[in-house]
Amino acid sequence: MFQNVIVRRPCRAMVEGITSNPQLGKPDYEKALQQHDTYIEALKKCGVNVTVLPADERYPDSCFVEDPAVITRKCAIITNPGAESRNGEKDEIIGAIREFFPEDKIEYIKAPGTLEGGDVMMVGDHFYVGRSARTNEEGIRQFIEILNKHGLTGSEVPLSEVLHLKTGVNYLENNNMLVSGEFVEKPDFAKYNRIEIPEEEAYAANCIWVNGTVIVPMGFPAVEAAVRNAGYPVILVDTSEYRKLDGGLSCLSLRF
Ligand code: CIR
DSSP states (O other), rough: OOOOOEEEEEOOGGOOOOOOOOOGGGHHHHHHHHHHHHHHHHHTTTTTTTEOOOTTTOOOTTTTTTTTTESSSSHHHHHHHSGGGEEEEEEEEHHHHHHTTTTGEEOOOOTOOOOOOOGGEETEEEEEEOOOOOSHHHHHHHHHHHHHHHTTEEEEEOOSSSSSSSHHEEEEEETEEEGGGGGOOOOGTTTEEEEEEOOOOGGGGGGGEETTEEEETTTTTHHHHHHHHTOOOEEEEHHHHHTTTOOOOGGGOOOO
């Protein structure tokens, strides 16, 4: 169960955020704020306390708080984001982490290691880590060493197509996993009950389980139906403005 969630309000500079999909257009800031409100409401309905950090205009992508930190049951890990324009976000998330973790439970990924939280998927006490354009071999080595120190385990999953691991695969607890694209056939995930996402709805592989409920992006009927069929209550949240920056539901929060 999760008790807490940390989010950060999107900033006006988000229109300059990194994107691999410029053809979707720039995000509409007012709409993004409304969608963020709805996202926070959905989380609250799932019974978590939500800490809302203020917008930070220096970092266009800073609403995607999942990337500068990873929070486990045992410790918090401040990452070292591989995207240069985002790297400084790690220094801005520490204050919020310190509200919940003592100093000896806060760990750091250090250069030359890079790692972004979007590449980390938690399955109980095991963490899958995507080796991506943002997360390198040394970052993964440090991360797994930290996990082991705290009695947790981790393993590397090479990526070839997607930005982050959780762009294409997400764990819904109870052995259920949403998989799309390159993750459908990965042996790493063969032991799970894989719910395969049709290619045209691949964006919606990024759903989040929060205390029994699954939050699903709005506008992806096949994924919504599949998640309901798996037995979960569903809350839909429109994330259209975040999608324009390659961001989804998981990217917008730290859940612990
Ligand atoms: C980026 O490229 O870093 C942002 N525009 C999107 C980050 C998405 N975060 C995530 O998947 N965890």
